[in-house]
Amino acid sequence: MSQDDVILEARDLVKDFAGFLAVNHASFKVRRNTIHALIGPNGAGKTTLFNLLTKFLPPTQGQIVFNGEDITALPPAEVARRGLVRSFQISAVFPHLSVLDNVRIALQRQRGGSFDFWRSRKVLEVYHDRAMQLLHDVGLTEYAAEQAVSLPYGRKRALELATTLALEPQLMLLDEPMAGMAHEDIQRIQELIRTVSKGRTVLMVEHNLNVVASLSDTITVLTRGKILVEGDYKTVSANADVQEAYMGVGHG
C-alpha cells in the first residue's frame, strides 16, 4: 500500500511494565477510510496498545506515526488535536453535565483554547445546532436536557460516540464499544459505527466477533503483546494459531 494510504503506523512498539512486556514489539499499519479491528484474548495487551497509540501511556520503545508525522513524543491532548481521538472502555461521559453540554464541550474545541473566562458562555450558542444534529445522529435528541449520568448504559455509549464525532476525528479509536451492551443496543451502535465511518478511519478493540466480522475491513490479532496475524475476517478466522489462541478460550 502506498504511504498516503496509511493513516496510522505503529513501528516496533514495546511497553515494559517492570519486566512484563504488555506490548511486545508490535508493528502494524491502519489504512485510511477502513474499519480496523484489534482482537485478542483478555490480557493480550489491546488496551495497553490503545493507551500507547493515544499517548495515555509512554511507550518503552518504538514509534507511532500518524499521517506521516512522528507523534511518539507528543502529549495526549496534542494527539487528539491532530485528529486521533479515542473512546474509553468504561463509558467516558461528563456525568453531571447535560447530554447537550457533553457534546458541546467537544465542539467547543474548534475555538482552540477556551481560556476566555471574561466572556459569557453565550458565545457557545453557535454550536447548539451542530450539537443537536450529532445527538440526532445517535438517537439522543429527546435526552438533550438530561444529565448524562441518568442515561442507561447503551445511551451513554452513544453519547460518547457523538462526543467523539463532534471533534471530526480522522481516526477514531474505540475501546470495546459493545462492552456491557444489551443485544438491541449492539445492533444500533453497530449501524452507527458503520454510518460514521464514512469518510474516516476507525480502529477498534472488540470482543464481540459477530460485530468484528460484520464491520471490519482488516483484523489484527494480538496475543501476549505480540501480533499473531493480520488480514480480513476470512484469513484470520482460518488461521490455526488464532483458533488456538483466541477461539480456544471460548470467545467464539
Add this chain to the structure above:
Amino acid sequence: MTEIFGVPTQALFGQLLLGLINGSFYALLSLGLAVIFGMLNIINFTHGAQYMMGAFGAYLVGQYLGIGYWASLIVAPVLVGVTGVIVERTMLKRLYHLDHLYGLLFTFGMALIIQGYFRYYYGSSGLPYPIPPELQGGIRLPFMFLPWYRGWVIFLSLAICLITWFLIERTSLGAKLRAATENPMIVRTFGVNVPMLITLTYGAGVALAALAGVLAAPIYQVSPLMGADLINVVFAVVVIGGMGSIMGSVVTGFSLGLIEGLTKVFYPEASTTVVFVIMAIVLLVRPAGLFGKAATTTAGVESTSVGSGLDGGKVLNVAMAVMFVLLAIAPFFVYPQFLMKALCIAIFALSVNLLLGYAGLLSFGHAMFLGSAGYVAAHAAKVWGLTPELAILAGTATAAAMGLVVGAIAIRRQGIYFAMTTLAFAQMIYFLALQVPFTHGEDGIQAVPRGHLFGLIDLTNQLNMYYLVLLIFIFALLLVHRIIHSPFGEVLKSIRENEARAISLGYKTDRYKLMAFVLSTTICGLGGATKAIVFQLASLTDVTSGTSGEAVLMTLVGGLGTLLGPIVGAFVITGMETYLAEWGQWVTVIQGVVFVICVMAFRRGLVGEIAFRTGKPL
C-alpha cells in the same frame, strides 16, 4: 575542640541527634498515615490530634491512675486506638463510597473537635511529663553527649517501623491487608472479614500516632496543639515520599529529620522551611514522590450543578439582586465591622469554591494567599504610604504571582495529594511569615492606615469603608459568576467531571487547572488585601492552616459548586465566631461538629439543598 566544616562536632552531632529524634516522629506519623491510607484510601487529618491524645493519655493515666511511663507505652496507644475504632465504626465507614476528599474533610473536622476540647480543658500552655527514672542521664560518647531517653526514642521508633514493615510486607495478615487494598470484594469472597480488617487497620494506624505521642511526651511538653504543627510537616514528608510504600515513608521520615538537623547547623534560618523546599523540588522532578507510584485519581466531589443549557439562571440573578440590596442597607441595622469581615471572608470562600466546586481541586492552603496579600497590602499602605486602592492591588498581585508558582507545582498532583501539597506550601509560608522582618512575626503589621481612596474619599469613615468593601465584594462575585459561566468555565466543569475524557477531547487540562488556580488565588488575594486595610491589621492568623480549613468549611456549609453557597457559609461561620466569641475554645469544637455533620449528612449545604429542591442553579 574538633571541627567539621568549621562547625564544632558537639554542635553538629547534637543537631543530628535532634534531627534523628524529629525524624523518628516524622517516620512514625507518616507510617501511620501510610498504613491508614493504604487500606482506607483516606488521608487521616486527625493524625496530629491523635498523636496529641497519645501524649495526653500518658499524662492522664499517670495523673489519675498512677500508671507510669512504661505501661503507658501500651495503655495510651490502646485507649486512643479504641477511640479511633469507635469513630471508624460509627462514622468514617459511611464515607468510603464517596470521594476521598470527604474522608479528608471528616477527619479534619474531628481534629478540630479534639483539639478544641483539649484546649478548653488544658489551655495552650504545655504540661510537663518526666523522663522515666530508668532513662535519666546519658552517656558521653567521644564526639557528643547522648541522653539515654533520646537514644531510646530513636531505637524504639526504628524498631516499630521495622516491625510494621515486616507485618505488612512479610506476613499472611499483611498479605490479606494488601490484597484487600487492591480488591476488597474478591478478598471478601475468600472469607476474610474486610470491614473488620479496615477497622483494625484504622485502629492500628491511630495507635501508632498515639505511641509517637507517648514517646514525645517527655521530650516536648504535653500540649493540645503539639500535633497540629507537627502534622503539617508530616504531610510534606508524605508528599515527598509518596504514599506508595511503607518503607518509603520510614526512610523519608528519618532522612528529612536529619536534613533538618543539618540545616540547623549550617543555615539555621532555613531549618523550618527546608522540608517544604525539598517538597517543591521533588514535586517538580518526580511528581509522584520519591517512592510513590504515579496514580491518577478522578475527582468526584458532589457538586450541586443543577440545571443546564444556556438559559436558566434567572432565579440566581434575582437572588443576587436581592442580596445586593440587603447588603446595601445592612450597615444601618448590623454592626458594619462584622459585615465587612464577613464580606472579606466571603470573597475568600468564593475563591476556594471556584477551585473546589467547579474544578474539583481542594486547596487546603488558601490562607497563604489571603494572608500574604494582607501583609503586602498592609506594608504598602503603612510603609510605602500607598493609597488604599494601590495597596489592595499590590496585595492582590502578590497573591496572583504566588498562585502561579504554587499552582504550577501543586497541579502536578491530583486529589488528596493536591490538597496536601497546598497545605504544606501554606505551612511554609506560615514559617516564612514568622521569620521575615517585614511581617513582624507574632505581632503582625499593626496600625495600618486606611487612608483616602484615590486620595479623595476618607476611609476612616466607617460607611465609606463599608461601601468600598461591598463594591469589591460585588466585583469578586460577578467575576466568579462570569468565570463559571464562560467558555473557560465549561471546560473547567468538564475537567472536574472527567479529566481523562477532557484530555482525550484535546484539552490541555493542566493549563486550565493552573489558570483556575491563579484566578482563584487572585480573588483570594483581593479578599485578604481588603481585609488588611479594613481591620488595619495583617496578622499570622490569616496564614494559618486553620484559616484555610475555615474557608473549606464555609464552602461546605453553604454548598459546594453553588455560586451563593460560600457567601452564606461565610456569614454563618463568621457570625458564629463573632457572636459566640465568649465561648472561647468551644467555637473550634462547634466548627468541628458542623464540619462532621456537613460531611456525614448534609453534603449539599444550605444553598445547595435549596438549589436541589427547586431545581434552579443558585
